[in-house]
Amino acid sequence: MDPIVAGASVVAAALAVGLAAIGPGIGQGNAAGQAVEGIARQPEAEGKIRGTLLLSLAFMEALTIYGLVVALVLLFANPFS
Numbered sequence: 230m231d232p233i234v235a236g237a238s239v240v241a242a243a244l245a246v247g248l249a250a251i252g253p254g255i256g257q258g259n260a261a262g263q264a265v266e267g268i269a270r271q272p273e274a275e276g277k278i279r280g281t282l283l284l285s286l287a288f289m290e291a292l293t294i295y296g297l298v299v300a301l302v303l304l305f306a307n308p309f310s
Contacts, residue, residue: 249296
């Protein structure tokens with residue numbers, strides 16, 4: 230493998246994981262904060278809010294896992310080599 234391609238793949242893998250973690254991390258923090266605020270305002274709706282929160286957190290975490298998969302493909306099954 231060309232050293233330039235190998236180096237670019239490592240940098241791209243690092244960017245993929247980093248950017249894939251930043252967005253969902255911010256989104257999860259905002260979602261949790263809004264859920265706590267919603268439960269504080271309407272305690273009787275706690276079950277619905279919690280269910281919706283957990284579902285949305287799972288979708289956001291899936292985005293992070295997709296970034297990890299892209300990084301692993303770039304590192305171990307590099308299509309550019």
